[in-house]
Amino acid sequence: MNVRQLALATTSLLAALGLAACSSSSTGSARADTAGGGATVTVRLPDGGNSGVLALGRKDGSLDKALAKVHAKVAWTGTAGAFAPAAQELDANALDFAEGSITSAIAALAQTPGFKLFAAVDPDKLGEGILVKKDSGINTISDLVGRKVAVWHGGTSEYLLLKALEQQHIPVDKVTRVYLQPNQIGPVFNSGQVDAWSTWATYSVPTIANSGARFLTTGGEVGSENYAVWAVRNGFAEQHPEIVKALYTYLHDAGVKQQQNPEAYLNVRTDSGPEAVSDAQKAVELPIDKALGTAQPIGATQLEHFATVAQFFADQKITKGAFDVKPHVIDINATAASAK
Structure with a gap:
């Protein structure tokens, strides 16, 4: 990375x-x-x-x-x-x-x-961000309200989600964070048990390439530091x-x-x-x-x-x-x- x-x-x-x-x-x-x-x-x-x-x-x-x-x-x-x-x-x-x-x-x-x-x-402005399935119907950060997002606690993953919510003035308790280790999230995301996945390039690249997932927003778009x-x-x-x-x-x-x-x-x-x-x-x-x-x-x-x-x-x-x-x-x- x-x-x-x-x-x-x-x-x-x-x-x-x-x-x-x-x-x-x-x-x-x-x-x-x-x-x-x-x-x-x-x-x-x-x-x-x-x-x-x-x-x-x-x-x-x-x-x-x-x-x-x-x-x-x-x-x-x-x-x-x-x-x-x-x-x-x-x-x-x-x-x-x-x-x-x-x-x-x-x-x-x-x-x-x-x-x-x-x-x-x-x-990384291009490889980090929040992934959703291409046919999820989730097209804006506001669409995450009431949904589940998989994150890895206290690092890149959680940071990107919280930045995106702050940018859109969405209270954090309106979105459910599902805490998992990074290598556990792929199957959970692919099976539909969560609606989105906040992650970095190590995981976003194969997921986009293999499943057709897409970025809802990227690190660059949320002003990631x-x-x-x-x-x-x-x-x-x-x-x-x-x-x-x-x-x-x-x-x-x-x-x-x-x-x-x-x-x-x-x-x-x-x-x-x-x-x-x-x-x-x-x-x-x-x-x-x-x-x-x-x-x-x-x-x-x-x-x-x-x-x-x-x-x-x-x-x-x-x-x-x-x-x-x-x-x-x-x-x-x-x-x-x-x-x-």
Whole structure:
């Protein structure tokens, strides 16, 4: 999910807790292997799956090459998906880096601030939004009144629905939110148990391509400020700033290349089987990826938008008060200077 799209599968909460339990014997820092007289730091990243910059970086060796310059190597851990379980893995020292949305990051930081943010990608205006079936008869946000909308609690999904309702001055209690994990929602939506689905590109693309669903509204249309963000475990950031900088640089440069040639970042490992992106999905996916930006430093502009999102979540009772994200942000440019 572009940096935003790391996989087409979602890590479940149960899997996250299992990984956290397996990490209980960890020392609290990334493992350093001694080989050839030098220490190599092992960096734990979510598996990039079959599409995206990490997937291609794994296949062609470019990520290994970039990290080798700072005496680091990758250990692929689990799969990329919803940020909430990944945040738990960061907190439990089962993962060193993860990517998600600022909405999910705020919700996670408000509970256990075990990580810091070091990069951001502009909001996805085309791939996120509220899906409805093509023959649903739902044509405006007002048509959602009295209906059920599937959401994932406290992140992109709930944020987009609440933004859409606010935009149309519709009281939130006029629409029923059905809370489900993202990978559970597809069958529920397709069977008609809910009337709409607020989601992001990992799920909207295959749903639109395979079932003919359509966007009732998109992130761009509701004025979304839902940046994608990259997070690093606190202990790792303190011990290895040069690796954080190296990964940032890789993500930035690879994201530029992906925007220029998005098709090269699809079906990296295989073009068949359940992981593969079909031709129908490509038709939906490629315009979204081409419109996306790349990883950038988190500066004053991004912080202003983060604060607006935090205030919105507080106003909507998603969090208790407006969480201040700024103390949990790394100035990657300052990190670069200190790492020299």
